[in-house]
Amino acid sequence: MVAAAVVVALFALIPLFFVIGYTIDLGWAQTSELVFRARVGELLWNTLRLTLGCMALSAVLGTGAAWLVERTTIPLRKLWTVLLVAPLAIPAFVNGYAWISVTRTVDGYWGALLVTTLSYFPLVYLPVVAALRGLDPALEESARSLGLSSQAVFGRVLLPQLRIALYGGVLLVGVHMLAEFGALQLLRFPTFTTAIYDQFRSSFNGPAANVLAGVLAAVCLVFLLAELGLRGGARYGRLGSGAARSVTRIELGRWHWPALGGLALLSTLALLVPLGALLRWLLAGRSTAFPWASLARTAATTVGLAAVAAVVAVALALALGWLSERYGSRLGALLERGTYFGSAMPGIVVALALITVSIRLVPGLYQSAPLLILGYAILFLPRAVINVRSALSQARPLYDDVARSLGTPTLQRLRRVTLPLMAGGLGAGAALVVLAVATELTATLLLAPTGTQTLATAFWGLSSSLQYGAAAPYAALMIAISAPATYLLTRQAGRSLTP
Amino acid sequence: MSEGSGRAGETAPAPALTVRGLRKSYGATEVLHDLDLVARADGVTALLGPSGCGKTTLLRLVAGFDRPDGGEIRFGEQPVYGPGRCVPAQRRRVGYVPQEGALFPHLTAGANAVFGLPRTRRRPSTARELLAGVGLDESLAQRYPHQLSGGQQQRVALARALAPRPALVLLDEPFSSLDAGQRESTRQAVLAILRTAGTSTILVTHDQSEALSMADEVAVMREGTIVQLAAPQQLYRSPVDPGVAAFVGAAVLLPATLDGAVAHSALGPVALDPAAGAAATGSVRLLLRPEQIHIQPDREAGDATAPEGRPGVPARVSGLQFYGHDCAVQLQLLDGGPGISARTLGGSAPRAGDLVHLTVTGTGTVFGAP
Numbered sequence: 001m002v003a004a005a006v007v008v009a010l011f012a013l014i015p016l017f018f019v020i021g022y023t024i025d026l027g028w029a030q031t032s033e034l035v036f037r038a039r040v041g042e043l044l045w046n047t048l049r050l051t052l053g054c055m056a057l058s059a060v061l062g063t064g065a066a067w068l069v070e071r072t073t074i075p076l077r078k079l080w081t082v083l084l085v086a087p088l089a090i091p092a093f094v095n096g097y098a099w100i101s102v103t104r105t106v107d108g109y110w111g112a113l114l115v116t117t118l119s120y121f122p123l124v125y126l127p128v129v130a131a132l133r134g135l136d137p138a139l140e141e142s143a144r145s146l147g148l149s150s151q152a153v154f155g156r157v158l159l160p161q162l163r164i165a166l167y168g169g170v171l172l173v174g175v176h177m178l179a180e181f182g183a184l185q186l187l188r189f190p191t192f193t194t195a196i197y198d199q200f201r202s203s204f205n206g207p208a209a210n211v212l213a214g215v216l217a218a219v220c221l222v223f224l225l226a227e228l229g230l231r232g233g234a235r236y237g238r239l240g241s242g243a244a245r246s247v248t249r250i251e252l253g254r255w256h257w258p259a260l261g262g263l264a265l266l267s268t269l270a271l272l273v274p275l276g277a278l279l280r281w282l283l284a285g286r287s288t289a290f291p292w293a294s295l296a297r298t299a300a301t302t303v304g305l306a307a308v309a310a311v312v313a314v315a316l317a318l319a320l321g322w323l324s325e326r327y328g329s330r331l332g333a334l335l336e337r338g339t340y341f342g343s344a345m346p347g348i349v350v351a352l353a354l355i356t357v358s359i360r361l362v363p364g365l366y367q368s369a370p371l372l373i374l375g376y377a378i379l380f381l382p383r384a385v386i387n388v389r390s391a392l393s394q395a396r397p398l399y400d401d402v403a404r405s406l407g408t409p410t411l412q413r414l415r416r417v418t419l420p421l422m423a424g425g426l427g428a429g430a431a432l433v434v435l436a437v438a439t440e441l442t443a444t445l446l447l448a449p450t451g452t453q454t455l456a457t458a459f460w461g462l463s464s465s466l467q468y469g470a471a472a473p474y475a476a477l478m479i480a481i482s483a484p485a486t487y488l489l490t491r492q493a494g495r496s497l498t499p
Numbered sequence: 500m501s502e503g504s505g506r507a508g509e510t511a512p513a514p515a516l517t518v519r520g521l522r523k524s525y526g527a528t529e530v531l532h533d534l535d536l537v538a539r540a541d542g543v544t545a546l547l548g549p550s551g552c553g554k555t556t557l558l559r560l561v562a563g564f565d566r567p568d569g570g571e572i573r574f575g576e577q578p579v580y581g582p583g584r585c586v587p588a589q590r591r592r593v594g595y596v597p598q599e600g601a602l603f604p605h606l607t608a609g610a611n612a613v614f615g616l617p618r619t620r621r622r623p624s625t626a627r628e629l630l631a632g633v634g635l636d637e638s639l640a641q642r643y644p645h646q647l648s649g650g651q652q653q654r655v656a657l658a659r660a661l662a663p664r665p666a667l668v669l670l671d672e673p674f675s676s677l678d679a680g681q682r683e684s685t686r687q688a689v690l691a692i693l694r695t696a697g698t699s700t701i702l703v704t705h706d707q708s709e710a711l712s713m714a715d716e717v718a719v720m721r722e723g724t725i726v727q728l729a730a731p732q733q734l735y736r737s738p739v740d741p742g743v744a745a746f747v748g749a750a751v752l753l754p755a756t757l758d759g760a761v762a763h764s765a766l767g768p769v770a771l772d773p774a775a776g777a778a779a780t781g782s783v784r785l786l787l788r789p790e791q792i793h794i795q796p797d798r799e800a801g802d803a804t805a806p807e808g809r810p811g812v813p814a815r816v817s818g819l820q821f822y823g824h825d826c827a828v829q830l831q832l833l834d835g836g837p838g839i840s841a842r843t844l845g846g847s848a849p850r851a852g853d854l855v856h857l858t859v860t861g862t863g864t865v866f867g868a869p
Contacts, residue, residue, distance in 0.1 A: 398601045401564045404588035405595035406615030407663060416614075420605045 005323045008316045009335035012342035012378050018353035019214045026207060034211040039195075043212070047191040047219070050112055050184075051177040057117045058173045061266065062124025063166060067154065068259055070132040073249045080263055081129070085122050087270040089486040091439040092119040093182025093460070094475045098274035100186050101281065101468040112189035118270040119183065120176055124169035131165035132158070141248070150250050171227040178220050179346035181442040182460065192216040193348050193442070200352065200446065210356065213349045224344050228337070278479075281472035294458075295473055302454040305369070306437035309376035310384075310430040316377060317384035317429060321392050339381045347442035350378055354447060372447040379443060380436045384429040391425025428488060435485030439478050455481075512540040513575050515667050515699030516561065521570035523556055530556045531723045534570070538667075538716075543693065543700045545710035548720035549746070554703045557720070558669050561701070562595050563588030574667060594660030594668035594698070599676045600652040602644040608655045609640030615663040633658040633692055650681040657689060661696055668693065670702045674709065686713060707747045711735060719743050735788075737772055737864050744786050744864075749827075751792065751839055755785035755865065762865050765836040766792070766812055769863040783865040791861045792841035794828060797854040811856030814839070816849050830857065 023031050034040075069080045087095075096115050099106045106115060135158070143157045159166075181193040192212055199209035252259055320335055342350075354375050358365040365371045395418045403413045441456040448457060459474035516538040523531040530553045538544040548554050559565045561572060563579065563586065572580040574593075579586040602611045609626030616625065627637040633654040644652055653673055660668055673689070674682045690713055693700050704710050710717045711731040718728045719738075727739045738744040741752055755764035760771050762785045769785060795811055817838070818829040826848040830839045833854075841857070849855055 394604070396601075398597055399603055401559075401562070401588070402595060402597065402601050402603075402659075403614070404564065405562055405591070405593055405669075406659070407589050407592055408615070409589055417603060421603075 005319045005335055008319055008381075009338040011316075011374065012339035012381055014357060014378065015217065015342055015345040015350045015353040018356055019217045019349070022210050022356065023214055026211070030207065031211060031214075034208060035215060040212070040215060043190065043192050043195050044215070044219075046109075046189065047178065047216075050109065050116070050189065050191060051174055053113050054116045054120060054177050055170045055173050057113065058121040058124045059166060059170045061117065061121040062169060063128050063162070065121075065263060065266065066125050066128040066132055067158070068263060070129055071158075071250055072252050072259070074252060074256075074259055074263070080267075083267040083271060084125050084263075085486065087119060088122045089483045090119065090271075090274050090479055091182070091441070091456070091482065092116060092176075092180055093186060093441055093456075094278075094478060095119045095274045096183030096186040097459075097463045097468070097471065097475065098277035101463075102273065102277045107188040109189060112184055112187045114269075115183055115187060116177060116180060118266075120173045121266075121270070123172045123176065124166065127165040127169040128162055131162050135161055137248070168227065171223055174223045175220065175227070175344055178216065178223065179348070179442070181346075181348055186463065192219075193346060196348050196352070197442075197445075210352060213352045217345055217349050220345055220349075221341075224341060275479075278472055278475055281469045282476060290473060295477070298453050298455055298458045298474065299477060301452060302438050302456075303434070305372065305376070305454065306434040308369075309373050309380070309437045310433040312373055313377045313381050313384040313433045314388060314426055314430050316381060317388040318392075318426075320385055321388040336385060339378075339385060343379050343381050347375075347379055347440065348446065350375055351443040351446035354378075367447070367449045369449055369452070372444065372449070372452075375443045375447050376433070376437050376440065379440070380433045383432040383436060387425045387429030387432065389425075391422040391429070394425060395421040432485055432488055435482050435488075438481045514538055515540040515575065516544075516701065517571075517573040518557075518561070519571040519573075521557070521560065521572065522568045523553075523560060523565070524568055529723060531560075531567075534724050536718055536725050536728070538699060538701055538718075540575075540699050541697055542715035543690070543702055543713055545714035545717045546701055546703045546720055547707060547710040547717050547747070548705060550705055552720045553723045554705075554720055555671060558671050558701065558703055561667075562593050562669055563591045592663060592665050594663075594665040596653070596656045596660050596668070596670045596673050598672045600644075600649075600656035600673075602647075602652055602655055602659070604644050606643075607640060608635075608642050608644065608647060608651075611644070611655055612640075612658045612662060614659055629658045629662050630655065632661075634688055648681065649677045650685040653677065653685055654688065654692075657692060661692070661698065664696075665698060668698045668700045670700060672703055672705070675704075675706070711747065717747075719746065721746075736862075738786070741784065741786070741866055744866075749789050749840065749842070751787045751789060751841075752866075753785045753787070753837060753839075754868075755783050757781060757783045757865060762863055765832055765834075766839070766857060766859050769859050772862040772864055782868045784868060786864045786866065787859060789827070789840050789842035791859055791863075792830075792839065793858045793860055794830075794841055794843055794847075794849060795856045795858065796849065797856065811858040814855055814857050816851050816853045816855060819848065819851055821845065821848055830855070832857075 026034075065080075065084050068074050069077050069084070074080070090098075092115070095118065099111070099115050105111065139157055139161070140153055143153045148156065179193065180191075181197060184191050185194045185197065192215065196209050196212045196216065199206065199212060203209070316339075320339065323335065345353075354371055355366060358371055399417050399421065400413055403417045408416065438454075439456055440454075441460055444454050444457050445460065448454065453461075455474050455478050459471045459478065462468075462471035462474070514537045516536070518534060518536040521531055521534040521536075522529070534553075534557065536546075536557075546554050546557065556565070560567045560580075566585060567580060570580070571578065571582075574591070578584055579591055602608070603614065606614065608630065609623060610621075612629040613621040613626045623640065626640050630640055631637060635651060635654050635658070639647065639651065639655075644655070647655065656673075670689075674686055677685055686709065702710070702714060711734070714731060716728060717731055717734050718725045719734070720726070721742065727734060727743055729737075734743075735747055738747060741750070744750045744752075753764040753766065755762040755769075757763075758768075760773070761768045762771060762783060763769075764785050766787075769787070793811075797813075813833040814830040815833060816828055817831045820827045822845065824845050826843050826845050828841045828843060828849060830841060832839065839857070843849075
């Protein structure tokens with residue numbers, strides 16, 4: 001079992017090994033020649049200014065919206081909570097497609113910044129809302145009793161306590177931004193991911209693409225280490241036991257309408273525009289046709305791949321989770337971190353790594369379904385690990401002991417106690433993997449066997465050849481599939497971040 | 500399997516549980532060494548000890564969840580662990596109630612109660628009977644564990660453990676997770692249920708008042724062995740050493756000289772408990788319980804116009820904690836000597852700084868000098 005877990009972690013770390021190994025293999029002279037170029041500097045500048053801009057904007061929008069909804073007398077709070085999380089159900093590349101199909105003006109830096117921020121600000125909104133709900137209102141009350149104004153309470157009491165949730169969310173936005181490919185390609189803003197993709201398409205598996213992937217992986221590592229340091233340094237959640245008490249909400253007064261208008265504008269841009277555009281293409285687009293047969297075939301392929309990937313990921317996560325939960329060993333925690341590192345690499349890096357490694361070691365695997373599944377497993381393992389972990393902690397050994405003392409034989413204990421206790425967590429983990437695979441674009445584009453089309457790649461093929469109407473049904477199907485995942489993620493965030 | 504054979508005879512039934520020379524180590528730490536324990540049939544034996552003394556380990560070995568390193572365990576006449584023999588937990592048929600009850604969270608209270616019964620007997624009607632047997636309303640059968648109070652969960656856990664009619668029930672600190680209000684009532688209810696069911700019970704606890712009030716016999720455990728096994732009153736009156744004395748209740752230990760069956764200390768002569776055959780002579784330590792030390796106000800002693808008997812030893816009240824029903828008093832003898840603590844009824848509490856006279860009621864126990 002331990003050996004199996006180590007193998008799992010090693011698999012997850014393939015992308016990292018690939019980057020290091022490739023660089024060593026290539027030699028310093030050639031590497032530096034490929035890295036220190038004006039083109040790379042330009043890409044680095046583009047990637048960083050877009051990533052940091054999106055992080056800053058998401059922080060402001062996410063925190064502001066969370067504060068308005070959780071701490072002021074703004075009406076329709078339940079509705080806003082849903083509307084502000086819902087953008088997560090629209091994959092960023094679908095959002096990019098919707099915007100560019102409505103107006104050509106969204107290309108370039110500002111367009112890319114707008115579209116990606118609208119897609120990713122909920123990643124900040126969610127943890128901040130959860131943290132706000134977990135805060136003891138007594139802290140704010142005592143601050144107010146000490147004579148602090150509402151602004152001062154926010155700045156001096158709330159913000160310092162929200163810091164960890166906020167930083168965590170912002171870094172998550174950063175990691176997503178570094179991996180973003182589809183939206184940026186559609187909006188014609190060149191970054192590392194788009195350059196790697198173009199490079200790969202033109203000179204298959206050339207050193208240029210691989211070295212670019214190496215630089216991107218290095219940038220990504222910096223973000224991951226920052227995130228890890230943040231999580232290690234402070235405890236998440238469990239900030240107080242005051243969740244049951246209701247907070248005194250701040251009267252917005254003359255800011256009532258501006259605040260309401262702001263939230264309405266944000267929701268319009270993040271939800272109504274993409275959904276509206278999609279609906280328009282679905283209903284009125286001239287190129288829209290409902291090729292039911294190919295739609296069904298693509299959907300079936302997608303679901304099939306996703307289901308196998310989910311089973312593989314959950315099985316791998318079980319090996320890891322079992323190790324760290326039942327034995328709480330340092331090895332287990334280390335291996336878990338390892339999978340986390342591997343999976344936080346951009347999909348394009350993971351795909352390139354698998355292609356390179358498979359061509360060198362097992363040529364038969366290249367462009368085969370197992371390699372694609374492995375890619376999915378590496379990318380989405382953490383989603384399974386989190387849920388399997390909670391499933392394993394549900395099935396505490398004590399329950400098994402009690403059942404034994406009641407005379408229940410081993411197999412019956414598995415059926416009557418262990419499996420029912422774990423079913424929820426395993427199911428949630430598998431569902432999240434299925435739904436993530438259903439909207440995965442980048443790695444699928446590179447790894448899918450010739451002729452195999454998923455919803456995302458079919459959509460991509462049509463929309464990048466400007467057949468917006470024909471692409472619409474595929475986008476709609478993806479949104480329909482990822483909506484439940486968004487709901488699950490919302491619940492999970494709420495659970496892990498509040499007492 | 501011939502179960503309940505221990506209860507057949509009219510004369511002195513076989514003990515419910517016999518443990519001989521039991522050993523268990525985790526890594527380099529030896530948790531139990533050569534532990535001997537005999538638990539009587541048809542009664543409650545409390546296993547009392549501070550946390551970390553190995554109580555729970557012993558319980559887990561008896562239940563069969565873990566394997567001992569050596570020794571012998573018998574249920575009645577039947578060996579369940581011994582040389583070349585280890586009956587697995589699922590065939591030992593002991594009832595086990597862990598600390599927080601550990602009800603299966605995915606099953607209702609009713610389904611939990613009937614869990615250990617054969618499939619044909621897992622009916623709602625049986626579940627309701629079992630719950631009624633532990634004093635729970637039938638309407639609770641449909642509730643899930645998280646919808647029950649701590650005390651209700653403990654009762655369901657007890658119903659579940661008793662349902663297959665085990666000859667031996669193990670309770671692992673079952674009341675420690677309950678709040679003070681529920682604890683006493685749940686204790687009484689559980690005791691009544693166990694007595695009605697007529698099973699032999701081992702109750703693990705670190706709470707001496709729980710052990711003394713609930714058990715027929717108390718086994719005091721320390722550092723992996725049983726140091727004393729006795730009925731509660733005997734244990735309280737004649738503990739085997741000062742450590743046990745202090746563990747089962749507040750103790751006043753005074754240096755004394757032994758003269759036959761009388762110990763002379765700063766509080767005057769005290770007769771020894773005739774049941775405890777004290778062999779020591781000369782310099783000893785005298786054990787008294789705080790409630791044996793009687794406090795008389797100075798004025799009253801003065802008014803009594805020099806009684807011909809002993810007026811008591813003069814002392815000053817240096818501190819006191821008033822609890823309502825009773826009161827703990829710290830005293831300093833006027834002619835020096837160790838500080839003494841006493842316990843009086845709340846109605847006759849002195850005040851700090853008062854001059855009082857102390858007399859001793861009842862008998863004492865002595866230990867050899869340290």
